[in-house]
Amino acid sequence: MYAQMVDTGVKRVQGLDEMSAEERAFQERIDAGIKIEAKDWMPEGYRRTLIRQISQHAHSEIVGQLPEGNWVTRAPSLKRKAILLAKIQDEAGHGLYLYSAAETLGVTRDQVYADLLSGKVKYSSIFNYPTTNWADIGTVGWLVDGAAIMNQIPLCRCSYGPYSRAMVRVCKEESFHQRQGYDLVMTMARGTPEQKQMAQDALNRWWWPALMMFGPPDSDSVHSAQSMQWKIKILSNDELRQKFVDQTVPQAEYLGLTVPDPELKWNEDTGHYDFGEIDWEEFRQVVAGNGPCNRDRLRTRVKAWDDGAWFRDALLAHAEKKSERQVAAAKAA
Amino acid sequence: MLLDDKSVYLMRLGDNALVLSQRLSEWCGKGPAFEEDMALTNIALDLIGQARMWLSYAGEVEGRGRDEDALAFRRDSHEFTNLLLVEQPNGDYAQTLVRQFFFDAWHQLVLEALRRSSDDRIADIAAKAIKEVAYHLRRSSDLVVRLGDGSAESRRRMQDAVDELWMFTGEMFNADETEELLGAQGLACDPSTLMDAWLAMVSEVFAEATLELPAGEWMQKGGKQGRHGEHLGLLLAEMQFLQRAYPGATW
Ligand SMILES: [Fe+2]
Ligand SMILES: [Fe+2]
Numbered sequence: 001m002y003a004q005m006v007d008t009g010v011k012r013v014q015g016l017d018e019m020s021a022e023e024r025a026f027q028e029r030i031d032a033g034i035k036i037e038a039k040d041w042m043p044e045g046y047r048r049t050l051i052r053q054i055s056q057h058a059h060s061e062i063v064g065q066l067p068e069g070n071w072v073t074r075a076p077s078l079k080r081k082a083i084l085l086a087k088i089q090d091e092a093g094h095g096l097y098l099y100s101a102a103e104t105l106g107v108t109r110d111q112v113y114a115d116l117l118s119g120k121v122k123y124s125s126i127f128n129y130p131t132t133n134w135a136d137i138g139t140v141g142w143l144v145d146g147a148a149i150m151n152q153i154p155l156c157r158c159s160y161g162p163y164s165r166a167m168v169r170v171c172k173e174e175s176f177h178q179r180q181g182y183d184l185v186m187t188m189a190r191g192t193p194e195q196k197q198m199a200q201d202a203l204n205r206w207w208w209p210a211l212m213m214f215g216p217p218d219s220d221s222v223h224s225a226q227s228m229q230w231k232i233k234i235l236s237n238d239e240l241r242q243k244f245v246d247q248t249v250p251q252a253e254y255l256g257l258t259v260p261d262p263e264l265k266w267n268e269d270t271g272h273y274d275f276g277e278i279d280w281e282e283f284r285q286v287v288a289g290n291g292p293c294n295r296d297r298l299r300t301r302v303k304a305w306d307d308g309a310w311f312r313d314a315l316l317a318h319a320e321k322k323s324e325r326q327v328a329a330a331k332a333a
Numbered sequence: 334m335l336l337d338d339k340s341v342y343l344m345r346l347g348d349n350a351l352v353l354s355q356r357l358s359e360w361c362g363k364g365p366a367f368e369e370d371m372a373l374t375n376i377a378l379d380l381i382g383q384a385r386m387w388l389s390y391a392g393e394v395e396g397r398g399r400d401e402d403a404l405a406f407r408r409d410s411h412e413f414t415n416l417l418l419v420e421q422p423n424g425d426y427a428q429t430l431v432r433q434f435f436f437d438a439w440h441q442l443v444l445e446a447l448r449r450s451s452d453d454r455i456a457d458i459a460a461k462a463i464k465e466v467a468y469h470l471r472r473s474s475d476l477v478v479r480l481g482d483g484s485a486e487s488r489r490r491m492q493d494a495v496d497e498l499w500m501f502t503g504e505m506f507n508a509d510e511t512e513e514l515l516g517a518q519g520l521a522c523d524p525s526t527l528m529d530a531w532l533a534m535v536s537e538v539f540a541e542a543t544l545e546l547p548a549g550e551w552m553q554k555g556g557k558q559g560r561h562g563e564h565l566g567l568l569l570a571e572m573q574f575l576q577r578a579y580p581g582a583t584w
């Protein structure tokens with residue numbers, strides 16, 4: 001979801017009997033629920049898949065600041081402005097925390113970030129949609145952070161220690177964001193007719209992209225089967241999506257807002273909501289770089305990085321000067 | 334008269350924090366390093382918290398039923414009383430940092446004095462804010478040193494920023510009647526008394542940063558009295574948009 005369609009590099013999932021002794025011991029630890037730590041032996045595919053997954057997640061947190069930052073200068077009350085600033089600060093913190101988790105796997109933050117800037121590694125498709133009215137800020141907290149939690153709570157139990165611990169910490173803050181987002185939408189849904197219209201408009205635009213966050217149906221995907229065997233993916237995309245719909249529809253009803261899906265209906269037999277077909281072509285296009293904001297988002301981050309080069313270089317230059325001076329002083333003494 | 338002076342003074346404190354916070358939040362997600370993004374958001378958040386405390390109190394003292402949001406979102410440019418320094422555009426990161434350093438150094442001195450205010454609530458707010466501002470100043474002075482004494486390019490950018498912003502620093506130390514009056518009563522601080530300490534602090538940091546204090550002596554003034562440059566109107570147009578477009582709504 002924040003990490004969508006993570007490639008595991010395998011063509012077929014191996015059974016225990018096909019594995020080397022090391023691989024088998026590794027898989028047996030995972031099956032026994034023992035966490036893998038950074039210094040432990042791990043298959044190269046596991047390591048590389050985790051780097052992809054964690055860095056996609058980290059990039060999502062970083063890029064996710066942009067659609068919210070779009071409204072921070074226009075927040076309509078000082079209290080809401082403070083809440084939004086605090087949320088954006090949390091998201092940046094999540095990004096840093098996740099980059100650190102990725103670094104335990106033997107990559108550097110700068111390498112991983114360079115792959116985002118070059119467009120090689122993606123971030124969640126959701127952040128390629130625009131925030132066009134103030135209710136979007138609440139709706140993003142409610143739906144996007146809500147979907148993130150849905151995905152990340154199971155990941156607190158994932159097999160890789162540093163990632164699972166990162167998820168525990170991140171989830172606490174995400175659920176705070178979701179409550180605050182819902183509170184914002186509620187205030188608008190119960191406000192003036194214009195505010196209510198903004199809230200409905202925001203739900204209309206964010207509903208389907210939020211469902212797409214969980215990624216395409218993965219029942220037949222070799223990558224998700226492999227990730228599940230490694231316990232770095234716990235529930236399938238469709239299971240998570242269904243849980244999200246079941247949780248969110250009553251919340252929308254409580255607000256007096258209409259979910260933009262004429263086929264949405266409670267199913268007595270299954271005990272779940274049935275919902276309409278997702279436009280997977282739109283999803284593929286957004287992932288491929290053709291969403292409404294892909295180019296803007298990437299351009300903004302690239303520009304920030306390029307404009308900041310002198311700043312980062314200067315800090316290095318200063319550190320070098322300082323250590324040279326220390327060496328010189330030590331010699332003189 | 335006294336109440337008016339007091340609310341005017343509180344509004345100035347609130348407006349400084351509010352306008353600078355607004356400027357810093359324009360950087361959101363666009364800083365030169367992840368840590369800088371975090372730090373700027375953090376400082377913007379501290380300042381918005383301080384603005385809320387000052388403006389709420391200003392509204393109560395004024396007694397016309399204006400709360401923090403009425404003061405923040407429904408006053409026009411000529412009613413804003415922030416220093417000209419804080420409304421200056423972000424420019425490059427050097428300009429943002431130098432603006433911050435000049436302000437932080439002053440802010441710390443003001444809050445230090447206000448901690449001893451005869452007004453308990455002012456003293457309380459100042460005591461709370463000064464903990465945050467001590468960090469702001471540590472950070473900005475450290476970065477001024479590192480960038481001033483960094484690369485040739487960073488030194489040039491920092492010196493340009495200093496030269497650009499210098500003429501907006503004088504206003505921080507011009508006491509007007511309001512400040513003289515409240516200062517004499519022990520309620521506020523007379524800013525003219527802070528000049529020497531501020532200059533000493535800035536000179537010390539600049540010496541380490543290999544930056545030069547500008548020779549220019551002509552200083553702009555008027556922000557505290559509501560005479561601003563062109564930039565503030567646009568900042569307010571953006572900040573106040575929703576409150577102006579949908580009057581009477583609750584957010
Ligand atoms: Fe997050
Ligand atoms: Fe997340």
Ligand SMILES: [Fe+2]
Nearest residue numbers: 091145174177
């Ligand atoms: Fe969040």
